[in-house]
Amino acid sequence: MWQQIISGLQAGSWYSLMALAMVLVLKATDVPNFAMAELGLFPAFCTWALIDGAHLSWWLAVPIGLLIGVALSVVVERTAIRPILAENHFATVLMTIAVFVVINAVVQLVWGSEPRKIDSPFAGSFTVAGQVVAYEQLLSIAAGLAVMAGLILFFRTPLGVRMQAIAEDRVTPRLLGVSVTTVFRTSWALAGAIATIALLLQGQASLLTDQNGSGLLIKGFVAATLGGFSSITGAFVGGLALGVAENLAGAYISTSSKTAIALLAIVVVLSIKPQGLFGRHQVREV
Amino acid sequence: MTPLALLSGSPRRVAGVAGAVAAALVLLALPGLVNPYLLFQACLVMVTATAGLGLVLIMGWSGQIALSQAGFLGVGAYATTYLVAQGWAWPLAAVTAGLVAALFGVLIGLPATRLRGFYLAIATLAFAELMIRVFVEATPVTGGIAGTAVQAVVLPGIDVDGSRWYLCLAVAAVTTAVVMRIGRVGLGRRLRVVRDAEIAAPSLGVSPMRTKLLAFALSAFIGGIAGALYAQCLSYLTPEIFDMGLLIEFLVIAFLGGVGYVAGPFLGAVVVVVLRDLLQDLGSWQRLVYGLILALAIAFLPRGLASLPARLRARRPAPPAPEPPPVSGQADLTGAAR
Amino acid sequence: MNALELSGIAVRFGGNEVLKGVDLAVGTGFTGLIGPNGAGKTTVFNVVTGYVRPVAGSVRIAGEPVRAGRPAVVARRGVRRTFQTPRLVAELSVEANVLAGLDAGLPPGGGLADFLGVSRGARTARERARELLDAFGLAARAAEPAGNLPLGSQKIVEVVRALAPRPRIVLLDEPAAGLSAADVDRMVAPLAEIGERDELSILIIEHDLELVSRLCPRVAALHFGRILADGTPAEVLAHPDVVKAYLGAGVATVDS
Ligand SMILES: Nc1ncnc2c1ncn2[C@@H]1O[C@H](COP(=O)(O)OP(=O)(O)OP(=O)(O)O)[C@@H](O)[C@H]1O
Ligand SMILES: [Mg+2]
Numbered sequence: 001m002w003q004q005i006i007s008g009l010q011a012g013s014w015y016s017l018m019a020l021a022m023v024l025v026l027k028a029t030d031v032p033n034f035a036m037a038e039l040g041l042f043p044a045f046c047t048w049a050l051i052d053g054a055h056l057s058w059w060l061a062v063p064i065g066l067l068i069g070v071a072l073s074v075v076v077e078r079t080a081i082r083p084i085l086a087e088n089h090f091a092t093v094l095m096t097i098a099v100f101v102v103i104n105a106v107v108q109l110v111w112g113s114e115p116r117k118i119d120s121p122f123a124g125s126f127t128v129a130g131q132v133v134a135y136e137q138l139l140s141i142a143a144g145l146a147v148m149a150g151l152i153l154f155f156r157t158p159l160g161v162r163m164q165a166i167a168e169d170r171v172t173p174r175l176l177g178v179s180v181t182t183v184f185r186t187s188w189a190l191a192g193a194i195a196t197i198a199l200l201l202q203g204q205a206s207l208l209t210d211q212n213g214s215g216l217l218i219k220g221f222v223a224a225t226l227g228g229f230s231s232i233t234g235a236f237v238g239g240l241a242l243g244v245a246e247n248l249a250g251a252y253i254s255t256s257s258k259t260a261i262a263l264l265a266i267v268v269v270l271s272i273k274p275q276g277l278f279g280r281h282q283v284r285e286v
Numbered sequence: 287m288t289p290l291a292l293l294s295g296s297p298r299r300v301a302g303v304a305g306a307v308a309a310a311l312v313l314l315a316l317p318g319l320v321n322p323y324l325l326f327q328a329c330l331v332m333v334t335a336t337a338g339l340g341l342v343l344i345m346g347w348s349g350q351i352a353l354s355q356a357g358f359l360g361v362g363a364y365a366t367t368y369l370v371a372q373g374w375a376w377p378l379a380a381v382t383a384g385l386v387a388a389l390f391g392v393l394i395g396l397p398a399t400r401l402r403g404f405y406l407a408i409a410t411l412a413f414a415e416l417m418i419r420v421f422v423e424a425t426p427v428t429g430g431i432a433g434t435a436v437q438a439v440v441l442p443g444i445d446v447d448g449s450r451w452y453l454c455l456a457v458a459a460v461t462t463a464v465v466m467r468i469g470r471v472g473l474g475r476r477l478r479v480v481r482d483a484e485i486a487a488p489s490l491g492v493s494p495m496r497t498k499l500l501a502f503a504l505s506a507f508i509g510g511i512a513g514a515l516y517a518q519c520l521s522y523l524t525p526e527i528f529d530m531g532l533l534i535e536f537l538v539i540a541f542l543g544g545v546g547y548v549a550g551p552f553l554g555a556v557v558v559v560v561l562r563d564l565l566q567d568l569g570s571w572q573r574l575v576y577g578l579i580l581a582l583a584i585a586f587l588p589r590g591l592a593s594l595p596a597r598l599r600a601r602r603p604a605p606p607a608p609e610p611p612p613v614s615g616q617a618d619l620t621g622a623a624r
Numbered sequence: 625m626n627a628l629e630l631s632g633i634a635v636r637f638g639g640n641e642v643l644k645g646v647d648l649a650v651g652t653g654f655t656g657l658i659g660p661n662g663a664g665k666t667t668v669f670n671v672v673t674g675y676v677r678p679v680a681g682s683v684r685i686a687g688e689p690v691r692a693g694r695p696a697v698v699a700r701r702g703v704r705r706t707f708q709t710p711r712l713v714a715e716l717s718v719e720a721n722v723l724a725g726l727d728a729g730l731p732p733g734g735g736l737a738d739f740l741g742v743s744r745g746a747r748t749a750r751e752r753a754r755e756l757l758d759a760f761g762l763a764a765r766a767a768e769p770a771g772n773l774p775l776g777s778q779k780i781v782e783v784v785r786a787l788a789p790r791p792r793i794v795l796l797d798e799p800a801a802g803l804s805a806a807d808v809d810r811m812v813a814p815l816a817e818i819g820e821r822d823e824l825s826i827l828i829i830e831h832d833l834e835l836v837s838r839l840c841p842r843v844a845a846l847h848f849g850r851i852l853a854d855g856t857p858a859e860v861l862a863h864p865d866v867v868k869a870y871l872g873a874g875v876a877t878v879d880s
Binding site: 467468471472473475476478479481482483485486487488489490491492493546 | 673674675695696699700704705707711712713714715716720723724725727728735738739741746785789
């Protein structure tokens with residue numbers, strides 16, 4: 001039971017991170033990003049290559065991987081998303097799907113479909129009250145907590161406040177001299193780094209394959225939806241809850257129920273409370 | 287209108303009618319004109335275009351981002367195959383399968399009509415993924431991971447390839463006619479009112495909820511029927527056929543062709559089937575090319591290939607006519623729920 | 625009996641009391657509803673048409689109470705409205721936009737007959753749409769996409785769409801705002817004629833007080849969610865509270 005909960009919290013942290021990245025992009029640019037997980041997958045594979053192929057140390061390779069994640073997100077935002085943002089949201093959603101397909105295909109072309117494992121200095125485990133806890137598990141949970149806390153603090157800084165203002169109203173902040181470009185770029189850059197962290201953690205605790213992205217994408221969406229897509233804490237709690245629920249269902253119901261839980265959760269939550277468990281109700285203009 | 291009256295029309299009209307008749311004759315005679323491989327490719331065009339017509343209804347006209355069409359195709363394919371194996375006649379099995387898909391469409395549509403924009407996209411995507419789990423688990427009907435074989439339909443006096451072609455052609459033709467007609471009558475109007483002027487709809491006595499639900503049911507029905515045909519082309523069904531890859535293909539078809547136009551899915555389907563054939567040995571390159579085409583289509587041709595004639599025509603006259611209105615907001619992704 | 629009767633209507637959005645007990649009776653002919661910006665005029669329309677649920681009070685159409693929250697039902701009972709900003713389908717033709725106003729009138733099962741092209745209702749609907757577009761001088765542009773029309777003409781199309789199903793009660797939300805003088809005449813003349821011929825009850829929100837005085841034998845002035853005055857245009861416009869509301873609108877909104 002405890003074992004299940006700990007692994008649930010570990011996986012849940014990855015989902016939380018993914019959800020946080022999505023919420024970040026959504027809050028600032030109002031784009032639901034279907035490419036979010038792939039934006040972390042590519043840099044995670046790069047990191048693996050740096051460690052496994054170029055024999056760099058983990059401490060060097062991971063920062064480089066994060067930088068690649070930031071750069072990739074910024075480039076995608078600039079070249080694919082921003083030019084069509086004025087078009088309509090429909091086009092933007094599909095563009096993120098197109099980016100998803102392209103990055104995934106590139107990963108497949110470069111690294112094939114074999115599973116990889118990122119070697120990290122955090123192998124091993126310790127025992128607490130008769131329960132075995134892996135250092136990786138602690139690392140994932142700590143990283144999730146740290147990123148959430150960091151984001152909450154970030155949204156209190158002047159830039160963070162502006163980002164929120166822009167998400168809610170595109171015109172007024174511009175009149176006040178807030179640069180939309182800066183806000184867009186910052187949010188995508190941060191989200192790229194967070195998505196990379198999620199995939200790195202998954203890649204060093206379990207395995208890294210070209211399929212990890214789509215798996216985490218759905219989980220991240222579920223977590224963000226549970227959280228209502230507007231709240232950082234909501235997204236974080238949503239991810240942890242999903243991870244734990246999945247692991248418990250996998251252990252006590254059946255392994256195949258594990259995948260179904262996330263999908264059922266999303267359909268049920270959206271039908272009962274369309275604005276998510278933590279979301280605010282939005283008022284419509286007549 | 288008598289044929290004579292048609293012939294007495296303007297030369298352009300006569301040319302149009304003559305072209306249509308010639309095209310119909312070529313399509314009918316196709317099994318004698320091309321080799322079985324090309325004929326099979328033509329079948330795939332008809333099947334994917336039929337499925338795409340469902341997307342014209344739901345995404346193009348009712349403006350809902352529904353990412354569930356691959357799931358409906360799967361429902362249609364498995365249900366038809368199962369019913370035929372139970373001894374049902376194919377047409378009856380296919381229509382029943384379409385109704386089953388429509389039922390699923392209403393099931394997903396019920397919560398989905400309360401959602402807007404990306405919430406709808408996510409819910410429908412989750413539904414499609416859930417359907418794959420169902421196909422894996424429902425072993426007695428679907429054969430699970432191992433899959434199930436499809437019994438080929440053979441029309442009297444025609445070989446298997448020819449039968450498949452006429453089946454696909456007939457279904458695609460009927461679906462096209464029905465969807466075109468829907469676009470012109472009250473239902474087509476109501477779909478667009480709900481898309482572009484949802485707030486005004488109830489004041490016209492039109493229920494947005496019921497209209498959206500109808501759009502879901504109809505597009506799912508069309509998806510189910512397309513699935514029944516797709517099964518004929520595949521001859522063996524496994525769950526992963528209906529995964530995200532198929533969905534992406536549909537999105538390419540719908541957007542490359544033009545999601546608001548009946549001709550759109552056919553244009554898109556021709557491109558996709560030709561590409562798939564050209565790139566089939568290239569594995570991941572195929573997906574890369576799909577992704578790039580989708581991205582380019584969205585960036586440079588947001589209303590699709592089918593919008594090109596209208597755009598060119600709009601450009602020709604001396605005082606440039608105002609650009610057609612932008613693809614009218616379609617779905618409003620900013621608000622979550624009502 | 626009055627076509628439309630509001631009694632004690634109160635509406636609150638969060639803590640914002642927008643209507644505070646509105647009583648209003650609308651009979652045959654034109655009735656004007658005036659008031660400064662934010663007075664709650666559009667909200668009155670939203671309550672009548674079922675878009676907004678009042679926290680107190682009742683709405684009666686021809687003496688029958690209306691259940692709030694069912695706008696489509698209200699529409700089918702012969703109440704039609706326009707919107708402050710026109711809400712047309714840009715890509716559909718002008719005629720199709722008017723036909724959209726007639727769709728709900730088809731008998732049950734009419735959808736199938738319409739689909740098969742054998743619906744008599746659909747044919748008479750087309751005739752009705754042509755006749756009205758003709759009356760409002762838009763027949764020549766009937767086949768054009770509505771989005772191509774200038775805003776003024778779009779507002780007229782909305783009025784035509786509201787009139788098409790021969791409603792009993794028509795609510796027009798600032799129909800003349802943004803229209804040229806010529807467009808105003810093009811809309812008002814046929815509207816007055818049809819209103820008289822069909823004995824319609826027309827409630828019209830309008831800021832152009834000259835137009836209101838000309839068109840409406842009766843006017844009600846709304847301010848901060850209350851009816852300040854109700855009577856002939858001359859009476860209402862001379863009413864001291866109304867004068868104060870209009871002159872002091874800027875000040876009043878600030879200290880509310
Ligand atoms: N759906 C709503 N939610 C919250 N507040 C609303 C809503 N609708 C209207 N209001 C508020 O109610 C008040 C009255 O609005 P209303 O639109 O009825 O005014 P109006 O008299 O039509 O003004 P105008 O002349 O500017 O059209 C305004 O302060 C407005 O902000
Ligand atoms: Mg108003």
